[in-house]
Amino acid sequence: MTTDTLAATALPVLCCTPVLTERLTSEETASLAAAFAALSDPTRLLLLNLVANADGGQACACDLVEPTGRSQPTVSHHLKVLVEAGLLTREQRGKWAWFAPNTERLDALRQALTPG
Amino acid sequence: MTTDTLAATALPVLCCTPVLTERLTSEETASLAAAFAALSDPTRLLLLNLVANADGGQACACDLVEPTGRSQPTVSHHLKVLVEAGLLTREQRGKWAWFAPNTERLDALRQALTPG
DNA sequence: CTCTCATATCGATGGACATCAATGAACCAA
DNA sequence: TTGGTTCATTGATGTCCATCGATATGAGAG
Numbered sequence: 001m002t003t004d005t006l007a008a009t010a011l012p013v014l015c016c017t018p019v020l021t022e023r024l025t026s027e028e029t030a031s032l033a034a035a036f037a038a039l040s041d042p043t044r045l046l047l048l049n050l051v052a053n054a055d056g057g058q059a060c061a062c063d064l065v066e067p068t069g070r071s072q073p074t075v076s077h078h079l080k081v082l083v084e085a086g087l088l089t090r091e092q093r094g095k096w097a098w099f100a101p102n103t104e105r106l107d108a109l110r111q112a113l114t115p116g
Numbered sequence: 117m118t119t120d121t122l123a124a125t126a127l128p129v130l131c132c133t134p135v136l137t138e139r140l141t142s143e144e145t146a147s148l149a150a151a152f153a154a155l156s157d158p159t160r161l162l163l164l165n166l167v168a169n170a171d172g173g174q175a176c177a178c179d180l181v182e183p184t185g186r187s188q189p190t191v192s193h194h195l196k197v198l199v200e201a202g203l204l205t206r207e208q209r210g211k212w213a214w215f216a217p218n219t220e221r222l223d224a225l226r227q228a229l230t231p232g
Numbered sequence: 233c234t235c236t237c238a239t240a241t242c243g244a245t246g247g248a249c250a251t252c253a254a255t256g257a258a259c260c261a262a
Numbered sequence: 263t264t265g266g267t268t269c270a271t272t273g274a275t276g277t278c279c280a281t282c283g284a285t286a287t288g289a290g291a292g
Contacts, residue, residue, distance in 0.1 A: 032155075046142075072270095073270075253272105
């Protein structure tokens with residue numbers, strides 16, 4: 001089996017019980033950790049930043065390779081991780097793949113860090 | 117070179133330029149990624165949760181080993197990572213080490229995920 | 233000083249992951 | 263079909279890291 005652990009654990013659980021107020025179950029903990037793990041790589045953080053600041057709040061993958069200084073396969077890999085973590089949405093338009101931030105998911109993540 | 121990368125890169129930079137609004141420099145990106153990396157481990161997330169929900173908003177290390185199901189050295193390691201990432205503060209009281217959440221740091225992290 | 237308890241550090245190990253070059257797959261144009 | 267373009271997948275490699283047992287450090291207590 002291919003065990004894409006990020007996708008398997010991050011999405012099913014709604015995420016995000018507040019870390020600072022309520023007791024976390026082990027499932028909630030794993031889900032939250034997976035979401036933060038997606039944000040823990042500088043290249044992915046830069047990709048999210050580039051997409052969020054692009055015109056219309058969306059960007060084509062073709063415009064994301066050069067600014068990161070990484071190879072195309074590496075960028076493709078990181079975009080997949082961000083999508084599977086629910087932080088970006090992906091839409092295919094002909095040959096091109098367009099990405100946009102998933103604001104609901106980001107809101108939920110932010111709430112998890114909100115004090116009681 | 118000993119490269120304690122978390123401590124070396126996370127703290128000097130103030131952290132946290134909003135990911136969703138302003139362009140990130142490579143230093144800001146690295147600092148933010150380091151902070152999220154500290155939150156990307158289930159055991160550390162649970163430790164933060166336990167401390168934040170403890171009486172008086174602080175907890176003794178001696179009470180954090182059993183609930184995590186990890187060995188004492190492992191818990192000690194994770195607490196160190198959280199302190200070096202600025203997410204927990206550490207205070208020595210006699211033989212015991214007490215930890216509390218660093219709310220300012222958590223606020224800053226939350227702001228980094230706030231939309232424009 | 234000696235003993236005990238709380239915590240930190242060391243060294244080793246297994247697994248996860250970021251990265252790349254090469255290749256594949258899907259799409260479009262001519 | 264042929265070829266070019268965009269993106270994903272594969273396979274290999276080096277590095278990072280979570281985890282543990284063993285051990286060191288350090289702070290009361292007696």
